[in-house]
Amino acid sequence: MARRAKTPAAPASDLDARKATILEAVVVEHIDTAQPVGSSSVAHHADLGVSSATVRSEMVALEREGYLAQPHTSAGRVPTDKGYRYFVDHLASGVLGPAQQFQVKEFFSHVRGEVEDVLEQTSLLLSQLTSYTSVVVGSGHSRASVLSVQLVNLDARHHLLVTVYSDGTVTKHSVLASFEATHVEVTEASRQLNALLIGTTLDATVQVPSRTDTVARLVREAVSVLHAEAPTMDGDQVYIGGSSHVAEVFEGVETVRKVLSILEQELLVVSLVEDILEKGVSVAIGSEHGYEPLSSCAVIVAPVSVEGETVGAVGLLGPTRMKYQEVMAAAEAVSQHLTHHFGGVDRG
Amino acid sequence: MARRAKTPAAPASDLDARKATILEAVVVEHIDTAQPVGSSSVAHHADLGVSSATVRSEMVALEREGYLAQPHTSAGRVPTDKGYRYFVDHLASGVLGPAQQFQVKEFFSHVRGEVEDVLEQTSLLLSQLTSYTSVVVGSGHSRASVLSVQLVNLDARHHLLVTVYSDGTVTKHSVLASFEATHVEVTEASRQLNALLIGTTLDATVQVPSRTDTVARLVREAVSVLHAEAPTMDGDQVYIGGSSHVAEVFEGVETVRKVLSILEQELLVVSLVEDILEKGVSVAIGSEHGYEPLSSCAVIVAPVSVEGETVGAVGLLGPTRMKYQEVMAAAEAVSQHLTHHFGGVDRG
DNA sequence: TGTTAGCACTCGATTTTACCGAGTGCTAAC
DNA sequence: GTTAGCACTCGGTAAAATCGAGTGCTAACA
Numbered sequence: 001m002a003r004r005a006k007t008p009a010a011p012a013s014d015l016d017a018r019k020a021t022i023l024e025a026v027v028v029e030h031i032d033t034a035q036p037v038g039s040s041s042v043a044h045h046a047d048l049g050v051s052s053a054t055v056r057s058e059m060v061a062l063e064r065e066g067y068l069a070q071p072h073t074s075a076g077r078v079p080t081d082k083g084y085r086y087f088v089d090h091l092a093s094g095v096l097g098p099a100q101q102f103q104v105k106e107f108f109s110h111v112r113g114e115v116e117d118v119l120e121q122t123s124l125l126l127s128q129l130t131s132y133t134s135v136v137v138g139s140g141h142s143r144a145s146v147l148s149v150q151l152v153n154l155d156a157r158h159h160l161l162v163t164v165y166s167d168g169t170v171t172k173h174s175v176l177a178s179f180e181a182t183h184v185e186v187t188e189a190s191r192q193l194n195a196l197l198i199g200t201t202l203d204a205t206v207q208v209p210s211r212t213d214t215v216a217r218l219v220r221e222a223v224s225v226l227h228a229e230a231p232t233m234d235g236d237q238v239y240i241g242g243s244s245h246v247a248e249v250f251e252g253v254e255t256v257r258k259v260l261s262i263l264e265q266e267l268l269v270v271s272l273v274e275d276i277l278e279k280g281v282s283v284a285i286g287s288e289h290g291y292e293p294l295s296s297c298a299v300i301v302a303p304v305s306v307e308g309e310t311v312g313a314v315g316l317l318g319p320t321r322m323k324y325q326e327v328m329a330a331a332e333a334v335s336q337h338l339t340h341h342f343g344g345v346d347r348g
Numbered sequence: 349m350a351r352r353a354k355t356p357a358a359p360a361s362d363l364d365a366r367k368a369t370i371l372e373a374v375v376v377e378h379i380d381t382a383q384p385v386g387s388s389s390v391a392h393h394a395d396l397g398v399s400s401a402t403v404r405s406e407m408v409a410l411e412r413e414g415y416l417a418q419p420h421t422s423a424g425r426v427p428t429d430k431g432y433r434y435f436v437d438h439l440a441s442g443v444l445g446p447a448q449q450f451q452v453k454e455f456f457s458h459v460r461g462e463v464e465d466v467l468e469q470t471s472l473l474l475s476q477l478t479s480y481t482s483v484v485v486g487s488g489h490s491r492a493s494v495l496s497v498q499l500v501n502l503d504a505r506h507h508l509l510v511t512v513y514s515d516g517t518v519t520k521h522s523v524l525a526s527f528e529a530t531h532v533e534v535t536e537a538s539r540q541l542n543a544l545l546i547g548t549t550l551d552a553t554v555q556v557p558s559r560t561d562t563v564a565r566l567v568r569e570a571v572s573v574l575h576a577e578a579p580t581m582d583g584d585q586v587y588i589g590g591s592s593h594v595a596e597v598f599e600g601v602e603t604v605r606k607v608l609s610i611l612e613q614e615l616l617v618v619s620l621v622e623d624i625l626e627k628g629v630s631v632a633i634g635s636e637h638g639y640e641p642l643s644s645c646a647v648i649v650a651p652v653s654v655e656g657e658t659v660g661a662v663g664l665l666g667p668t669r670m671k672y673q674e675v676m677a678a679a680e681a682v683s684q685h686l687t688h689h690f691g692g693v694d695r696g
Numbered sequence: 697t698g699t700t701a702g703c704a705c706t707c708g709a710t711t712t713t714a715c716c717g718a719g720t721g722c723t724a725a726c
Numbered sequence: 727g728t729t730a731g732c733a734c735t736c737g738g739t740a741a742a743a744t745c746g747a748g749t750g751c752t753a754a755c756a
Contacts (some may be wrong), residue, residue, distance in 0.1 A: 050699080051699070053699080071708090072706090073705095074707050075708075
């Protein structure tokens, strides 16, 4: 089941025009009303000159093939995950409304400041734009090289190691030494650290001095603290916007709780988004992403890249019956603006 | 109404022993069951040797005085905000269960790392401990002095200003110059900035050089960027833990949405907590805190101080019928451990 | 062969009714 | 001041009745 995402457009999954239209009508109406959709309603709205009886027989076919489901006899049909999948792959195409377009342009012509701030505000923009919960991920400095290191002493034993990377990120690490060091020694250690680390990446090994004087010990201490972080893959930034929308768009306390509790775990959110990106898909529906607690969710992602390399992503999370067209358009637009923003103007 | 918080123990608000006991019984049971509490149940559980009829007449008195309310005739009583207020001021006293005590001790004997990380993890601890949503606030570096400034150039025009403060916080600001600067000039500017700013606080004015050479212009640019932040009172850190609990402990989608949407606005949360602290109260019930959307909430706060000065706070947010005793005990314990942690051991 | 009108049937949702009983307020007796 | 007794209220629950949207099927039709 979860495999399907790998082949978004399965070869044999083509429906004839009428079935497709019917499926589309069902999806659209169900997204709008959250109710099962009946044959007569479809016959009426989708204007294929055909009666409800015909629609009905097509619907049993669609149900047999797994695109639709019936909550119970004598109710209308509801799209399955497969139905939504077909919808987004073949049918959904939307452009951003003019008001939204304006809002996005407005936003990006006015934002400035640190990358972090831009990303955070972008997540707010996205959630406002769509009324769903947004996720903005900025990938960490795993491949960035060190531009500058500085050891600052707070007191004789406590020092702060501040590192600046070529991508403009800054980290700090406290270094607690078992020995005391003078201001001069710390300054010297700082100088040596610079010489040692500038231009390297976190995963590179460096030659630390083996001497036993205070400065050398400080340097060793600092390097080890810094490198201790590398394996944790830390540095990814996550910004979640509009989590209150979760309470609106999902029904059932338990679902809301589950989703919120996922959103709390930032690492998990990052890997969710990265997983989806990796699969080369822009939408993960229901169980496709493999996170069971999110089985009633759809996640839409769009990468943000600079110079061909993916440096982040924007995502939107909603119920499987979300407004795919609007939301995909919004994600697309924002990711492009972001790409442009970081590629062209500021480096913050 | 909202004024009452200023005088937690109003002079005339003393109830005789029996009324107090009855009120307590009602509060305790209602917190436990979320149901209106009837006279017979009180008569049974609170063992004042008295019949339900007597309790009943006392309850009408308590209702007349505003401590209890009746959802409708022929239902039991429910505490009002005033009732809860009396409860927390006069009756609630709780100690942490041994298991929780152990968990807290365990936690603080193992945490290490940057202040930010400790605070974030503390918020998780608190929410686990109590099953409510926690808020941990670390006050910003408004009064901290500058320990070190460094200007790092990303390219000819983009520079990064990294500032380290005496409280161990680090900020970065991007400086986008309208002119190009060489590496040497940036280094020199960095040196001059250090000379200029070390030891000052953000609100102090400094003598910037009025020369028009590149270095001086860089220095001026950097100083202005840095000081531009001061008025925004930025730098407060907020960590919110267990927001998924909101979906459990509040009833009604609308309430959940409101609360979540408040929690999204970090600035608002900070001022909420600070307001409450300022009033010298540790619990704000219902409308006491003056934030209308949180009128069905109670907020418990406990300050964290180092050397007599308040440097932060921990808070817990739940429904007015929350488990005050446990939660107050937890907040108390954690805030003390935090105080001790920052006062004694590490400076991060 | 595909389409359609007609029709009996299903079954969840809604409304109605009846009823129960927890809890109250009141009163009279202790 | 306390209590037993009692009539009364009224929300909650359950059973019954009803409704109607929607189905599946069939037979006629183009």
